[in-house]
Amino acid sequence: MVFIDTPNAPKPGGHYSQAVVHGDVIYISGILPITPSGEKLTNATYTEQTEQILKNLDAILLAAGSTREKVLKVTVYIADMNAWGTVNQVYRQFFGDHRPARSVVPVLPLHYGFGIELEAVAIN
Incomplete structure (x- = not known):
């Protein structure tokens, strides 16, 4: 088992790892819209929050030796289902084919007032 800790994604805010690699499977913890330097994008648009989360996902995948094309499953937690079309559009652009x-x-509310959180499972 390998615990992932990359400076290219925000540090965990509690007692957990950014991701855990077990065999060929990567379990990625919930990712919030926080920059690697720790800036919380609570007042950002859903587009900006989603883009930051997906940048963080890329950084964690890279640190674990994987890529977005090897993501098997994603869970998206969203505070406002009216924003789902926006989130889905950014998500679709990120993953492509x-x-x-x-x-x-759908959840209310999310940590610190964020609008979205994402967790994923991928392979190496």
């Missing part, structure tokens, strides 16, 4: 399994879970 790759279509991992996905769940979308």
Whole structure:
């Protein structure tokens, strides 16, 4: 088992790892719209929050020896389902032709007032 800790994504805010690699499987913890330097994008648009989360996902995947094309499953937690079209558009642009399994879970509220959180499972 390998615990991922890259400076190219925000540091965990609690007692967990950015991701855990076990065999060929990568379990990626919930990712919030926080920059690697720690700036919380709570007042950013859903587009900006989603873009930051996906940048963080790329950085964690790279640190784990993987890529977005190897993501198997994504869970998206969203505070406002009215923003889903926007989030889905950014998500679709990020993944392109790759279509991992996905769940979308409406929740209220999210940590620190964020609008979105994402977790994923990938392979090496």
